[in-house]
Amino acid sequence: MATMSSLAFVTDHTATVGIALINNRRRPQIPLFAYYRPRKSLLDMAFIRNNTPIAGGRRVRSIKATGEKGYGGDASGDTDEALQVVIEKSKKLLAKQRELLQQIAERREIIASINNTKIKSEKEDILSEDEEESFLELDSNLPDDIFTLQNPSTIKSNEIDDTSKSEIKLPPKTYLRENFKNNHQSTNSQKATTSELPPFVSDISPTYNKIENTNESTTHHIKDVTDAPIGDESQSPPLAGPNVMNIILVAAECAPWSKTGGLGDVAGALPKALAKRGHRVMVVAPRYGNYADLHDTGVRKRYSVNGQDMEVHYFQTYIDGVDFVFIESPIFRNLGSNIYSGNRTDILRRMVLFCKSAIEVPWHVPCGGLCYGDGNLVFIANDWHTALLPVYLKAYYHEHGLMQYARSVLVIHNIAHQGRGPVDDFSYTDLPHNYLNLFKMYDPIGGEHFNIFAAGLKTAYQIITVSHAYTWELKTPEGGHGLHHIINSNDWKLTGIVNGIDKQEWNPESDVHLTSDNYTNYSIQTLQTHKPRCKSALQSELGLPVRADVPVIAFIGRLDNQKGVDLIGEAIPWMVDHDIQIVMLGTGRPELESMLREMETRYRDHVRGWVGFSVKMAHRITAGADVLLMPSRFEPCGLNQLYAMGYGTVPVVHGVGGLRDTVEPFDPYRETGVGWVFDRAETRLLIDAVGNCVLTFREYKESWYGIQRRGMMKDLSWGNAACTYEEVLVKAKYQW
Numbered sequence: 001m002a003t004m005s006s007l008a009f010v011t012d013h014t015a016t017v018g019i020a021l022i023n024n025r026r027r028p029q030i031p032l033f034a035y036y037r038p039r040k041s042l043l044d045m046a047f048i049r050n051n052t053p054i055a056g057g058r059r060v061r062s063i064k065a066t067g068e069k070g071y072g073g074d075a076s077g078d079t080d081e082a083l084q085v086v087i088e089k090s091k092k093l094l095a096k097q098r099e100l101l102q103q104i105a106e107r108r109e110i111i112a113s114i115n116n117t118k119i120k121s122e123k124e125d126i127l128s129e130d131e132e133e134s135f136l137e138l139d140s141n142l143p144d145d146i147f148t149l150q151n152p153s154t155i156k157s158n159e160i161d162d163t164s165k166s167e168i169k170l171p172p173k174t175y176l177r178e179n180f181k182n183n184h185q186s187t188n189s190q191k192a193t194t195s196e197l198p199p200f201v202s203d204i205s206p207t208y209n210k211i212e213n214t215n216e217s218t219t220h221h222i223k224d225v226t227d228a229p230i231g232d233e234s235q236s237p238p239l240a241g242p243n244v245m246n247i248i249l250v251a252a253e254c255a256p257w258s259k260t261g262g263l264g265d266v267a268g269a270l271p272k273a274l275a276k277r278g279h280r281v282m283v284v285a286p287r288y289g290n291y292a293d294l295h296d297t298g299v300r301k302r303y304s305v306n307g308q309d310m311e312v313h314y315f316q317t318y319i320d321g322v323d324f325v326f327i328e329s330p331i332f333r334n335l336g337s338n339i340y341s342g343n344r345t346d347i348l349r350r351m352v353l354f355c356k357s358a359i360e361v362p363w364h365v366p367c368g369g370l371c372y373g374d375g376n377l378v379f380i381a382n383d384w385h386t387a388l389l390p391v392y393l394k395a396y397y398h399e400h401g402l403m404q405y406a407r408s409v410l411v412i413h414n415i416a417h418q419g420r421g422p423v424d425d426f427s428y429t430d431l432p433h434n435y436l437n438l439f440k441m442y443d444p445i446g447g448e449h450f451n452i453f454a455a456g457l458k459t460a461y462q463i464i465t466v467s468h469a470y471t472w473e474l475k476t477p478e479g480g481h482g483l484h485h486i487i488n489s490n491d492w493k494l495t496g497i498v499n500g501i502d503k504q505e506w507n508p509e510s511d512v513h514l515t516s517d518n519y520t521n522y523s524i525q526t527l528q529t530h531k532p533r534c535k536s537a538l539q540s541e542l543g544l545p546v547r548a549d550v551p552v553i554a555f556i557g558r559l560d561n562q563k564g565v566d567l568i569g570e571a572i573p574w575m576v577d578h579d580i581q582i583v584m585l586g587t588g589r590p591e592l593e594s595m596l597r598e599m600e601t602r603y604r605d606h607v608r609g610w611v612g613f614s615v616k617m618a619h620r621i622t623a624g625a626d627v628l629l630m631p632s633r634f635e636p637c638g639l640n641q642l643y644a645m646g647y648g649t650v651p652v653v654h655g656v657g658g659l660r661d662t663v664e665p666f667d668p669y670r671e672t673g674v675g676w677v678f679d680r681a682e683t684r685l686l687i688d689a690v691g692n693c694v695l696t697f698r699e700y701k702e703s704w705y706g707i708q709r710r711g712m713m714k715d716l717s718w719g720n721a722a723c724t725y726e727e728v729l730v731k732a733k734y735q736w
């Protein structure tokens, strides 16, 4: 009976199985954990007790052979196997426990190291010992499951609105703990300086660290937060482990709300991958239109831009574990897809207002009922549009004792656009005059000028670029577009991370744009039957002859010198002669738009040039085409080749930047590779590559399917990239 009951216990509580087994044989009365010895595995213990050789499954039989009464003396072979399974499980659990203990120890070390930083001397800026204790107490007193308490703002705030003590669901413990700590630090940080607050900082209003009116949507959002992976201790620990932080990605565009190119895609997708790792993540973007399902946080702030007082409103929503905060102002309104329209100073004023109002979001805008605070915070700024953010963080805040723990990282998606202007433009930034030198640049063509990207690169704690090859290219005079000196001298803080793709949005199995008009979803299993259906649907939608034998080559992208569209224009007559269909979708420079129209008119049976921006058509072309052509002169990363590979569409690319990193050339001898790569952005080389590609498509079907399948099997998701982003953010966090 003793054996039976122990086995039943073991089945239900596998973590203690080893101890149960031993107890059963020797000391059934002793508490289970009395025999637990850290660092000795369960099987080691069995070995010690029985002095039998350890040899996997045979060990169990050896123990039985000793004739000891116990768990397996009279058991069948099945029982042995079941025991093995249970033993394996218990080993895993013990390992997990060890890992958790280590994480706890690391967290304690982090707390200790924070307390020992230079801020320690400014005691009021950090948690006092008593407060630290109460913070830990709070943690240990929190119930394990999702639970109800008073509004979280009551935990530590003197600014509580008594009317807000409604019963609401609280986020999990870690979530509260981080916020408690962050907000607390920030409050003190402000306390220290509020009396002499610099005029450029918006008023530290009561919205900070306080739930606004706890209206319905806020309460609802808190409920959502409890579902998020962030610090959900009832599930497995966060992938980021002790590195969990508050991350705010700030970008001028964010898909699906606003997008003119790859930046929008990255701003919409990377944050979700970071949130999956356990971070608390927010995206801040301008509100260009009337986006559905946003809730007005009620927070309003005023910022001065070049002497003009401007009010902004903050809107918010929470999707896939990410807080999206949109900043509304009349100067952003109704820009729609034309978000970079207007003259140089119009855009500059917009970006100044955007950066100023984005930087204070963690103070003022409650998400899930709580502001992020500036304690454990890293901003990710993107391209020149938000390159002012690192500068403002330093000049307006750090240098005035504010946001001491907040860090900034700047991502270069495309260095060709830098926010250049005459030196007088500096006055728009409202920065102290001693900051002018950060912005001043000289080049042989433009002479002395003002350059926002330059200042951001110098000021950010870390810099990220979107591929490894681009990291190298940026250091050359051609690739750096005049900023190569700055890149070279800041090499120590530069990291290349290849973008991923949003598999929710770009997945042929679930793509919502492939569910009508004879398109169909497909997977690697149905590639050969269903992708051809997408091809014929595309040909028929565009009015091209529906022919399976003719290769369809596509181009999607901004019509810009960068993308090498002119090279395609030069190659089109050759492609038409070789019975190839060409489909191009893009918008941009007027002369290139005209080229698209002209080619279509001239080659009605072979060419379609769609001038415009259509997400639906981009998806359909990616699914229906056989080949995607990207003859970019430079390409920091490139997303379309990644989407193409995921859809079994074969990329033919110029080997630069991210195209070089991501498209391994096809090797017909070893049957490896995922596409064709040519060495220089020249029409002749483009034609060679397309020629070889089309020959394989027509004559070597098995090789062709191999190329498609290898592309589809590549891990293109954001998971790995998010992990590397995290490493860079951690570096920034511990940088002074």
Ligand SMILES: Nc1ncnc2c1ncn2[C@@H]1O[C@H](COP(=O)(O)OP(=O)(O)O[C@H]2O[C@H](CO)[C@@H](O)[C@H](O)[C@H]2O)[C@@H](O)[C@H]1O
Binding pocket: 260, 261, 262, 263, 265, 266, 413, 414, 466, 499, 556, 557, 558, 585, 586, 587, 612, 613, 614, 615, 618, 635, 636, 637, 638, 639, 640, 658
């Ligand atoms: N007319 C149209 N209609 C519909 N969709 C269209 C379109 N034109 C472009 N797109 C879409 O916009 C995105 C463009 O992605 P790219 O990576 O080519 O971007 P871009 O050069 O703008 O970005 C910069 O940033 C990204 C992100 O880091 C880098 O990958 C890239 O190398 C760098 O130049 C794709 O999603 C594409 O489908």
